Amino acid sequence: MVAVPRALYVHIPFCLSLCPYCDFVVLAGRAARGPASRVAETVRALHVELDLRADALAAAGVEAAPLASVYLGGGTPSLLSAEQVDGLLDHAARRFGLASDAEVTIEVNPGPADRGDLAGFRAAGVNRVSIGAQSLDAEVLAHLGRRHRPEDVADTVAAARAAGFANSNLDLLYDVPGQTPESWQRTLTGAVELDPTHVSAYALTLDDPEAEGLTGPVGDHLPVTPGARKWRSRARDGQDEDRAADEYATACASLAAAGYRHYELSNWARPGSESRHNLAYWRRDAHEALGPGAHAFDGVSVRRWNAARLDAYLAALLPAEGVAPCLPPGGTDRIDAETARSEAAILGLRLDDGITAESAAEPVVAAGIAWALAAGLAERIEREGPRIALTPRGRLLSNEVFVRLLPDADAV
Numbered sequence: 001m002v003a004v005p006r007a008l009y010v011h012i013p014f015c016l017s018l019c020p021y022c023d024f025v026v027l028a029g030r031a032a033r034g035p036a037s038r039v040a041e042t043v044r045a046l047h048v049e050l051d052l053r054a055d056a057l058a059a060a061g062v063e064a065a066p067l068a069s070v071y072l073g074g075g076t077p078s079l080l081s082a083e084q085v086d087g088l089l090d091h092a093a094r095r096f097g098l099a100s101d102a103e104v105t106i107e108v109n110p111g112p113a114d115r116g117d118l119a120g121f122r123a124a125g126v127n128r129v130s131i132g133a134q135s136l137d138a139e140v141l142a143h144l145g146r147r148h149r150p151e152d153v154a155d156t157v158a159a160a161r162a163a164g165f166a167n168s169n170l171d172l173l174y175d176v177p178g179q180t181p182e183s184w185q186r187t188l189t190g191a192v193e194l195d196p197t198h199v200s201a202y203a204l205t206l207d208d209p210e211a212e213g214l215t216g217p218v219g220d221h222l223p224v225t226p227g228a229r230k231w232r233s234r235a236r237d238g239q240d241e242d243r244a245a246d247e248y249a250t251a252c253a254s255l256a257a258a259g260y261r262h263y264e265l266s267n268w269a270r271p272g273s274e275s276r277h278n279l280a281y282w283r284r285d286a287h288e289a290l291g292p293g294a295h296a297f298d299g300v301s302v303r304r305w306n307a308a309r310l311d312a313y314l315a316a317l318l319p320a321e322g323v324a325p326c327l328p329p330g331g332t333d334r335i336d337a338e339t340a341r342s343e344a345a346i347l348g349l350r351l352d353d354g355i356t357a358e359s360a361a362e363p364v365v366a367a368g369i370a371w372a373l374a375a376g377l378a379e380r381i382e383r384e385g386p387r388i389a390l391t392p393r394g395r396l397l398s399n400e401v402f403v404r405l406l407p408d409a410d411a412v
């Protein structure tokens, strides 16, 4: 059985330059703009993939239901023209349907050269912008290799508002080497003053996708450049677990004081402005995905991804004349029932309303939940029935809880 996808992710794999910590599937420089730009052909390929995915769902007997969310992520999707965004949204609406109140998000980089045509995106039907601010401290931004300045973030928020966007998210990063507690506090205060409806704050992660075997021909990551590898190795030395915990606590306190609901471990929203798209991921709803490196889920037991390499993606979808296009290379993971229950508990506990007492009693997670309750990292709450949620301390130590909810947790 396959569930009807209610969310669609579209990956735009281009940025003007590459940030050294970035693990997303991104090509920069000549591929992103100018005469050798590959943006237009990638957009053509996305249209072909959209048709093939919709055909595959129809062939599997999945009835279309209007999408509740479309998310244009990247990369820097704001590098697309308004016409390209309009074309993709129109095509998605024709093939999948788009609910009249759907959340339609575009990720926007705040630099003047990559902010894009906000008014055009709004006119195309986008109603939410997610702005990659990361920090409001010029030194931290420079250290991260970002192109924009703090003023550009404020300008982008103002431009989005002027273009008619009522919903905006600011993405922030903490545990950044060289970031002082004072600098982080100033970033949070500045972010609150800009009054977005949603704030995401994630710790900087510096995993090595090559070491994890994710960069092969069907891997969903690209190899890390030698320069980025060096930068990461230096940056890792400057990270500090205790400082990261303090900065997370500062974010929790500052954003709560400003009236944001801490509805997910790393996400805060004005009531009613929670990200519907990300809620679909945390609730394990079926979602479709297009573009190199994009991940989809059938809502039950199959996770699928496209390989990260753009050449192979384009070759499959835009073959020589006379050759039929086919779905791009990638992989699938089939999840057994026990893993699915473990996954549902871990994802559900990321949310402030946690999981039902019934799912907390599933054999695969029951011992881990009992441990978390005894350790004060989880608590019983009442929200339309008995539920289990993480405590504030449990949010800080969520990995300690999650590792105990895995099917092989006996080894912990």
Ligand code: SF4
Residues within 6 Å of the ligand: 014, 015, 017, 018, 019, 022, 023, 024, 026, 074, 075, 076, 109, 132
């Ligand atoms: S702007 Fe974002 S997506 Fe682009 S390279 Fe930097 S971190 Fe990656």
